[in-house]
Amino acid sequence: MSTESNNSAADRLPPRERREALAFLLPVALFLGGLVLVPVLGTLLDSLHRDVTFLPRSFIGLENYRALSADPAFWASVRFTLVFVLVSVPLQVVLGLLIALVLNEGFAGRALLRACVLIPWAVPAAVSGRVFELIYNYSYGAANWLIQLVHPGAGPVNWLGTELGALAAVVVADTYKTTPFAALLLLAGLSAIPEDLYGQARIDRATFLQRFFRITLPLLKPVLVVTLIFRTIDALRVFDVIFVLTGGGPGGATSALSIYGFRYYAAGDFGYASAVSVILFFISLTLVVGYASLGGFGREAR
Amino acid sequence: MKKLLFTLLLAALFLAGCDRQERAGLVFSVGGAPAELAAWQDLVDEFRQVSGIEVELLRQPAETGQQRQGLILALKAELPTPDVFLMDVGWIGLFAASGWLEPLGDFDRSPFFEEVVERVDVHEGELIALPVYMDGGLLYYRRDLLALAGRDAPPETWKELLEDAVSLLPAMRAENPNFYGFVWQGAQYEGLITSFLEFAGSEGGFVLRDGRILLDVPANRAALRLMRDLIRNRVSPPSVYTEMREEEVRLFFQRGDALFARNWPYAWRLHQQPDSPIARRIGIAAPPGPTAEERVSTLGGWHIGVSRFSQRKEEAMEFVRFVTSREAQRRMVLALGWNPGRRDLYDDPRVLEEMPNLAELKEVFEKARARPAIPYYPQVSEIAQRHLNAALAGRVTPEMALQQAEEEIAALMARYGM
Structure with missing residues (x-):
């Protein structure tokens, strides 16, 4: 796609x-290659x-x-990972x-608010994970405290106790952390849209929704696709x-593929864990290529 | 290639800060709470005075899984440091089979728990590690509440434990709706296996037969059904299978919210602190079993070993001799309230004065049950944890969980050509 135009x-x-x-490209090539x-x-x-x-290292072809x-746990991990991506990324x-x-x-205080929105993104994921652990805790968590405050007599909920509850808890924690990142990218895209387009639309008496769907969304599409790519790879x-x-x-x-593979790395089974990484890599690659053609990046370069 | 880079990179991070300069002495990898590390620092300082050998502490996180990963990466890359390290009993088998442990040679094993040394520290006839401190699962019970129910002894079988809990729960819950009968480690992690082995007793657990690992045996079925029903019938809180690890169990019991708890010996000192609501109201005993004869306590603890890639093996051996000596062990016991790896300290009057429980613990450790010393135990355990936890969550029946775990373990062993 774009390589053709570069060559010419x-x-x-x-x-x-x-x-x-x-010669100028060489460092980049070495860097990326290495x-x-x-x-x-x-x-x-x-x-x-x-x-x-x-065990002695040996070549075993596609045995891994x-x-x-053949491992049902692997397929459960694939399924969970895809469900997680499908639920969390659009959200x-x-x-x-x-x-x-x-x-x-x-509006007044916009700069301050912009900075505040970014705070969850700045907190390390392990830390916000711990914070959510305290929210969901069965015995002294904030969520159960709140429920009993609103609804005295209601029993505590074991938030992480069911498949659906654990998925929802993980999605909420991840969304809290990464939504600011999506917002930041999209905000950059929005500020690049020329203001006069909206002025002209107002003269034509376009409604808010018309302005959004006819101007904002089409012009935001490249940034939207980039955001989707980033979030999808991260979520995978x-x-x-x-x-x-x-x-x-x-x-x-809630055993995501990375957790599944990590357990084997941590136990010293590097070949098998590498196979999991390779599969994760190809899933990412497929989705990115799909997004890229969706975003029409190839056409743009021409 | 990537793995090599990855390994080197992580190994470099692992050794960050002390890998640059030429090392003056031994590097000893040890993890734990700040107080433990401070006690180790004192011990290492004393070793320098006695022997003139410099030892640098490579401080590790307290969590066993993280320590294992760090060491695996350094040893996989065949780095000369750390020279000496502590290992959890659960992964000595992996380290030994990977050829990472230097045989310790002729050592007088008699002062140690011989059964433990025989099962855990000997690989292909060679001594490759020695116990530094011992752990075994214990039943903690509320003496004051059992007395209320007219019981003067802790339960010896799970049935008795259940009866005690059921008879006390209604009255206790009238005062404290968050009161439960029994808390234990049930989250999806290694601790679940250690509880499970005690629920199953001597007839269950990982049954090694004809080169296979069996899980779907009657004792295990009964154990897993009991574990699930404890949660189902609210004798144990539902959070057992989602968040109960050692510290969560300790905090729950220490708040006074449970009649019984399963935990390691470390919890004793913390429960007995002056500000603890249950101080002086508790007792410890060996865990109950399906029958009194089938009772087992799961063996835990940390053992010391020398890296095969060390370039200072002589000095490392001397350090091992020092750490496992009677004097050094006594110091650590008095400083930290540990259970020493040497059996001869359990009769030491000075130690018994500080830790009167030690006599009881000695019996527990002598009968404690080791997890299988197979190199792929971490993987086997991971499979079992997942399925046992699924049964506790009510996602599958106990029978299905055990059957599926057994099948997955068989597939794993086939992949390793075992």
Whole structure:
């Protein structure tokens, strides 16, 4: 897609400048190659080996992948991870968009509010996970305290005790933390939309909704797609919030793929854990390519 | 390749701050609460005075899983440090089978708990570790409340425990609606396995038969049904399977909200602090069993070993000899209220004066049950934790949970060619 246009642009350069251009690109190529390509290929290679600390390393082809596909716990992890992405990403992006729309309006104290909204994003996930642990705690958590305040006599709720409850708890904790990030990206996109477009729309007596759907949304689309890409990749490899809050429980109901793979890494089974990483990588890649074509990035470059 | 980079990077982080300069002495990796680390620092200082060998403490988090990861990465990368480290009994098997532990050679094993050393610290006929301190699961009970019910002895079977709880619960709940009969470790983590082994007793647990690991056996079915029903019938709080780890159990019991608790010996001192509402109202006993004869306590504790990649093995051995010596162990026991790895301290008058419980604990440790010393125990445990916890949450029946766990463990062993 975009490489075609790059090539043609490079072809137009005189040979000397072309060489210089390539020299300038070299550090980036080395950087990306060394820090992205090599590790990815290395993990791919590891995933084809039996690499356990207590056994000799040996090449076993796709055996790790076969074992993965036969493990019901792996499929439960895949299912949970996808459900988590499908529930949390739209929620976070829609909420983020609403916050961004509000923060894009001019009002007193806007700068202060903009800074405040970012605070949850600045808190380390492990810390906000602990905070939510205190909210959901059965014996002395804030959520049960609130329920009993509103509804005296109501028994405490074991928030993390069911599959649905644990999923909801994790989604809420993750949404609290990452919505500001979505809002920030979208706010940047909103402020790039020229103000006169709205002025003209008002002259044409377009309603608020018409302005939103005809101007804001189409012009925000590239940023929206970038936000979706960021949030989707992040949600696919969700780890810290779950690790702190549920540890994958109850009964493995919230065991995201990253948690599943991590347990094998931590036990010294590097080959099998690499296979999990590779699968996670390809799921991410597929979704990103899908988003990119949705966002029409290739057409833009032309 | 990525793994190598990853390993090196993390190992570098693991050793951050002390990997740059040429090291002056041994590096000893040890984790724990600040008070424990302070006691270790004192011990290491004394060792320097006695032997002239410098020892640097590599401070680790208290959590056993995190300590294991850090050590695995350093040893996988064959780094020369840490030279000496403490290991949880649960992963000595993995470290030994990975070839990371230097044989300790001729050591007089008689002052230690021989059964424990035999089961945990010997790999292929060689001594590769020694117990530094011992742990075993205990039943904590409210002496004052049992007396109210006319009972003068703690329960010896789960049935008795249930009867005691059921007879006391209505009266207790009238005063305190948050009162429960029995709290224990039931969240999805290693602690769930340690409780489960005690519920199952000597006939259950991980049954090793014909090279297989069996879980779906009658004793385990009965145990898991009992565990689930305790929660279902509100003898145990529902939070048992979502959040109960050692500290949550301790805090729950210490608030005075439970009649019985399952915990490690460490909780004793904290329960008996002057500001604790249950101070001087509690007792400890070996955990109950399906029958009095089938009672087991799960073995825990930390053992010391020397890295095969150490370049200072001689000095490291000397340090191990020092740490496991009677004098050093007594110091640590008096400083921290530990249960020493040496059996000969359990009759020491000076120690008994400080810790009168020790005589009882000795009996518990002698009969304590080790988890299987197989190198892939962490994976086996992870599978079992997940399924047992699912049964506690009511997501599957106990029978299904045990059956599925057994199948997954068999698949894991097949993958490792076991």
